[in-house]
Amino acid sequence: MLQTDMHHEVLLDISRCNACTGCTEICPDIFEWDDDLERPSLRRQTATHDEVREAIALCPRRCISAEGWMEEDY
Ligand code: SF4
Structure with missing residues (x-):
């Protein structure tokens, strides 16, 4: 079962990002926002479920995930 208060590694794949x-x-x-890349970057490497769930769910290119989470956890 997902532990929502635990910190998980946030994974960001900007190869699919539409900015x-x-x-x-x-x-x-x-x-x-990284002005040189013109893409987002990670301010920190880990986050709890509550902190990052909404961004994962709303990213139109599915660039964002968290280590150990299944699709239904988002
Ligand atoms: S929400 Fe997704 S597509 Fe939009 S800037 Fe962030 S990573 Fe890129």
Whole structure:
């Protein structure tokens, strides 16, 4: 069972990113905009389920995931 208070490694695959900036708006504590890449980058490497779940669910290109989570956990 998923433990929602545990920190998990956040995985960000910008190869599919369309630069919508949604993740940086929804979770600014975790994602920041990289002006050189013109893509988001990780402000920190780990997050709890509550901190990152919404960004994972709303990313239109499914760039964001968390280690150990299944699709139904989002
Ligand atoms: S929400 Fe997804 S597609 Fe949009 S900027 Fe973030 S990683 Fe890229």
